Every structure is written in C-alpha cells, then in structure tokens.
Amino acid sequence: AQKVTQAQTEISVVEKEDVTLDCVYETRDTTYYLFWYKQPPSGELVFLIRRNSFDEQNEISGRYSWNFQKSTSSFNFTITASQVVDSAVYFCALDMDTGRRALTFGSGTRLQVQP
C-alpha cells in the first residue's frame, strides 16, 4: 500500500519569508514517482514537479526548490521569498511505476502568505 503524509495542515507566513512544506511517503516499490501540485482557490490542480525515485538530485526552479531524500522517504518543497500569489493548498502525491498514473495524494498543506 502507498501513503503520503503532509503533517502540516496550515502554514501562515509574511510575504518574503521562506517556507518549507513537508512530505513523507510510504511505498514498498523501488521505482516510483513523486509529484507536487498547487491548488489555488479556483480549484484547478496545477502541476509543479515530477521526480522519479532514481533521481535524488535537488531541483530549483525560480523561487521553488525541492529536496528529495530516499533515506528519510521525504520530498520537501521550499518557496523562497514567498509572495501573496503563492497562497494556495499544496499537495504531494505518489505514483507507482506501473504506468497507471493514478496518483495517491496527501491531505495537503494550506499556505497563507500575508502581505
């Protein structure tokens, strides 16, 4: 069975602060994919990143960065210099390498960035 845990239900920061969203996953598979999605108030899930289990290199995209550590089964997401537009619910998700692409999502972290 697969499971994704996002222990932080809600985080509130002031604009320009850095914030890290935690994600811990469980799977017995050796090959899998990890994702982060953003869900703004409009409801549409916006894809942010996909990482396969064999690639532990950290990734940076603008103000976003991701830290993947297989040893601790974590895939954390950091937003540097947060902005009000970053306010949303962020979901971490897991997919086995079966080609199904049926994602197992965590319960999400609501990020509020105050001006």
Added chain:
Amino acid sequence: DTGVSQDPRHKITKRGQNVTFRCDPISEHNRLYWYRQTLGQGPEFLTYFQNEAQLEKSRLLSDRFSAERPKGSFSTLEIQRTEQGDSAMYLCASSFSTGNAFFGQGTRLTVV
C-alpha cells in the same frame, strides 16, 4: 482554451436524484482520470480510461457510479440515487500514457 474543461462547475441536487458530469480532456491526450476530493482532503482516485477502455476502477466507485468515454474523447461520470456522502468535488484529469496529468477545475456536487 485548450485545457481540461468540466461541466457543470457546480451542481446542487436532492438526495435520490441522478446526476451526470462531463469532462473534455486535452484533445491529444489518450488517458482520462476521475478523482473525488472532499473538504480538507487530497483527491482520491476513482477510475481511468485509456482511449475508450476503462482500465481500472477504485473500490471507492460503488455500483451507483458509472463512467464512460464512448469515443475516446470526452467522458461522463454518472451518480445514481445520490446520497449526502456523495457531496464532493469531482476532478477530471488527462495525460499522455507517459506524461503528467493536467487537471480541470472540477465539478462541485452538493447533495441536499
């Protein structure tokens, strides 16, 4: 707009009524997924299609739920004899076989 579109965006229905939702995927995508999201939770997988074939159904998909993708393009999700527990956001997503899923804005169902 060439994204995934869902119709209607909101639906209020009385318990016991049938409802049908539609999803139009990104036109080149051969895979289509349905998820359900309840308040404060992440989306949960319901079913998916590869072209017109329904390849998998979650245990969450009771006998009252049926999904179709008749021509491998748009899809419909029907819920018969709705119950209050069916109240949720129903999300549709599409992808290529090896690509990332792109989601629509969802249909919010309220059963009163």
